[in-house]
Amino acid sequence: MIHMNDVMKVYDNGAIALNHINVDIKKGEFVFLVGPSGAGKSTFIKMLFREVLPSSGILTVNGRDIIHMSNRDVPFLRRSLGVIFQDYRLLPDKTVYENIAFAMQVIEAPRRMMQRNVNNVLDIVGLRDKYKCFPNQLSGGEQQRVAIARAIVNNPAIVIADEPTGNLDPETSWGIMDIFKSINASGTTIVMATHDKTIVDAMQKRVIAIENGEIVRDEARGGYGYEH
């Protein structure tokens, strides 16, 4: 699903964000990306949906060559991915239903499919009865669930989450993780950058730790490994 071979990222100001990264992530895996702030987790995540372009190396996502991809193909790469952010990034003037349907609208999905898929993901995240609400009428956890619903409504092969529980209290975070678990159980690969030690320790999934732009640990069933 994701293959990195000697990937480097050097920003224009000369800062080395990622150095000699070698990673293979297979279909259906659940991977935590951990490490201190500024270690390169965000750069790692952003490269996957080509918001950041690697400086050198080989990077393929879902069989697509990220580095040699033309700009015109980027939308089609992103359609095979679901992206979730710490700050939800919902449209405040659209309802829950519209926010999710929006993701299908912009890829010009047929309307019949739209209704079915949106209702389906609303069930998965447990917000069926709030479909008419606007984001500001929802709690943080609920907003993040809408964002997850939007990310998975087009049946992506990989879900990429950057600190999805970063703004949420522990209890709400667990609700979110349960959703991720069930998405993962249906065969979707999940890559999640996080600072949440409790979650990582409890889930016992693969952990990739990045420090100073390098992978310092890659364990199949690891824990968070840092003390706060």
Place this chain on the structure above:
Amino acid sequence: MNINTVEYFVREVMHSLKRNNWMSVASIGTVAVSLFIFGMFLMLVMNMNKMVDTMESQVQIKVYLEDDFSREDAKDLEKELKQMQGVEKVTFVTKEEAMEKFKERLGDQKTLLDALDETNPLPDSFEVMVLQPEMVKTAAENIEKFEGVDSAKYGQDVMEHLFDITRLIRIFGFALMMVLALATLFIISNTIRLTVFARRKEIAIMKYVGATDWFIRWPFVLEGIVMGFLGSIIASVVLRLTYSGITAKIYDTLAFFPLIPEEPFLTYVTLIVVIGGMIMGAIGSTVSIKRFLKV
């Protein structure tokens, strides 16, 4: 592009125009004003062209013959004139015909000629038409060299001044129309830039979920086109009223003045202004959204 998407685009444009209510009204108004000035100059320049054309087509050289030049020699001269380069038509006017014309022109006052007592002071002459007005001067000079030609006259001073003035107005008018087109472009692009800026988060989300650049661009481009269209419609209506008013005024006072008749002229002007407004709206918005697509 499916019907669902088209519907989405239309909804987006309406929504956006409504949301930026005053901004949209102000832009459409400004676009209308600059397209109106643009249209006025367009009509002025076109009328100037028409006037020059009319005058140019009337340019002819009057070739007066010497008194003792015989009619047989005149026939030979006619042949020679016809063979000259750039000469389109040569008409022989006898002195009797010239007198008739003169009398006609005098109308009621032709009794003045009674003083002449059947003598005719007018010479035989040729009316020579040339192909291009620029040739008039040289042609006249050459004709004067022929034997039997007393003089070759045309409206020297008037023609040369006219050429200077029209050239100036054409250049100035063209430059001004360019400036106004750019101004319109700028106004539309600026308004769209504000809309785009207000919706940059939405655009970023669209990019994350895999919308193509054109899908994102279309509603904004359409919005620009709609603004250009509305502005140009207002401008066209005012232009039509203004032109009708001016023609009516001028026909009252200067009936011979060769203005272009309202139709189909105004239809052409309207088409140019409307299509121009829409094109500039499209270009303006395409330019302003470019920067926001880099996510």
